[in-house]
Amino acid sequence: MHQKIDHIAQPLSLRHRLILALMTPLIIILTAASIFDYQLAKKTANRAHDQALAESVFDLAEHLKRQSPDAKIDLEEESEVMLRSNAPDVLFFSVLDTNGKVLAGDNDLPQLPQPSGERIEYFDKTYHEKIVRMATYGLTTRTQYFQIVVAETTEKRNQASSQILTAMIIPNLAVIIATLLAVIFGVRQGLLPLNAVERDIAGRSGADLHEIDVAGTPTEIRPMLARLNELFAQVRKSIDIQQRFIGDAAHQLRTPLAGLQNQLDLANAEGTFDKKPERFHAIEEATTRLSHLLNQLLAFARTETLSALKDGGDIVELGQLVEDSASLFLDAALAKSIDLGFDINPAQTTGSSWMLQEALSNLIDNAIRYSPTGSIVTVRCGTHQGQAFLRVEDSGAGISEEHLKHVFERFYRVPGSPGHGCGLGLAIVQEIAELHGAQIEFPKTQAGFCVQIIFQTK
Numbered sequence: 001m002h003q004k005i006d007h008i009a010q011p012l013s014l015r016h017r018l019i020l021a022l023m024t025p026l027i028i029i030l031t032a033a034s035i036f037d038y039q040l041a042k043k044t045a046n047r048a049h050d051q052a053l054a055e056s057v058f059d060l061a062e063h064l065k066r067q068s069p070d071a072k073i074d075l076e077e078e079s080e081v082m083l084r085s086n087a088p089d090v091l092f093f094s095v096l097d098t099n100g101k102v103l104a105g106d107n108d109l110p111q112l113p114q115p116s117g118e119r120i121e122y123f124d125k126t127y128h129e130k131i132v133r134m135a136t137y138g139l140t141t142r143t144q145y146f147q148i149v150v151a152e153t154t155e156k157r158n159q160a161s162s163q164i165l166t167a168m169i170i171p172n173l174a175v176i177i178a179t180l181l182a183v184i185f186g187v188r189q190g191l192l193p194l195n196a197v198e199r200d201i202a203g204r205s206g207a208d209l210h211e212i213d214v215a216g217t218p219t220e221i222r223p224m225l226a227r228l229n230e231l232f233a234q235v236r237k238s239i240d241i242q243q244r245f246i247g248d249a250a251h252q253l254r255t256p257l258a259g260l261q262n263q264l265d266l267a268n269a270e271g272t273f274d275k276k277p278e279r280f281h282a283i284e285e286a287t288t289r290l291s292h293l294l295n296q297l298l299a300f301a302r303t304e305t306l307s308a309l310k311d312g313g314d315i316v317e318l319g320q321l322v323e324d325s326a327s328l329f330l331d332a333a334l335a336k337s338i339d340l341g342f343d344i345n346p347a348q349t350t351g352s353s354w355m356l357q358e359a360l361s362n363l364i365d366n367a368i369r370y371s372p373t374g375s376i377v378t379v380r381c382g383t384h385q386g387q388a389f390l391r392v393e394d395s396g397a398g399i400s401e402e403h404l405k406h407v408f409e410r411f412y413r414v415p416g417s418p419g420h421g422c423g424l425g426l427a428i429v430q431e432i433a434e435l436h437g438a439q440i441e442f443p444k445t446q447a448g449f450c451v452q453i454i455f456q457t458k
Helices: 014-065 077-084 155-190 192-202 219-269 277-305 318-335 353-370 425-435
Strands: 089-096 102-105 121-127 130-140 145-153 314-317 339-344 348-351 376-384 387-394 439-441 449-454
Touching (some): 014 089, 077 089, 155 192, 192 219, 219 277, 314 318, 314 353, 318 339, 318 353, 318 376, 348 353, 353 376, 353 387, 425 439, 425 449
Antiparallel strands (some): 089 102, 089 145, 130 145, 314 348, 376 387, 387 449
8 A cells, every 4th residue: 555645845935036036037038149149140150151152153153154165064183173172071063054964073963943043042952961051053155054053061060050159158158157146146135134034033032022123124024024013012912911910810819828728727726627637637738739739830821921031131140049949948858858958059140030940949849749758859050061050869769761751741740759749840940941041951860860950151
């Protein structure tokens, strides 16, 4: 069974279309002009060769005029040799009477009609399997009529045609090549403003929606850029509305959630759950999970809708980020008897401090959350080969290659993972890393799991 594969032809680029549109008529014009010039030059050359052939006819006619009227036509050997000498061509001739009888010369030349009047007529014939150019002339003396026929091969004519063709092809080809180079250069220079716009757009992040500067751009693309700027403005407005909604939603959701936690603590303090403490722990765990999920969702939405960092952001000291994280996760680490350590070396990058803090917090939270009791979690920062980095490594079970490729997917959790995570931590880290032009790597370790954010050199 053969499967038919459809190949979709890629459309031509604007540059190729312009070159094709400009070169096609130029090549057609040059080709037509070359053909016309060649035919004209060949016709001129043939006229010159015909004139030389006519000279041979007239030479023979002058010889006939000097013959006695009743004498047999006889050409001296030297005269005939001179008449036939036409290297590299071969010349043939014959003299016929009014009845077509050959009186002198070659007997088997192709028969030609008797010329009308005293003028030379020309014909192209085949003689001894060669193309020959023939000239015929009618000579009337006082006592007799002669038809003179002279034929020559076309070697010189062919050589002249080849020389003419070569002499015309080389300069015309040079003109075509020069024109092609001029067109390519002109099109390239003409499209430089488009390339500048393309580089401006290509250099943006997905959240960079500032207007494109239309100053200096060609008039033809300004309407398109204006429509694009209008679209950017609409998207920015939509993002602003979404961010305000997120802020309002965060406030509205966190307030009742905090109230629920307070009421739960009061109920527990009053002894409501003395008979069934497991009920209290189940409700408290659910409330904690809900609070964690809410914070993760809001953080993820905020990073997705954030506008591009202006001017690359601020200078961020990574060591300070790591120090700030210590106070945030010491209690969680102590609760699981996890040895949380910090290895701080001077390093800095540019970007958003709170976003990078959010990314680092998610990495530390994941390490503590998914590591077993008594594990070791180490947070490092520094520089390697001129690039700043943040690294969080633990001594837990690690993640297999099968599941590692899915960890950036939203709400994905490795099957069998301990704890009650929501599967958004690494997705948030990836969003923040992309906004900062950073890369996320998973260095190999002897045991556990390691995540590293490497910042590009500015």
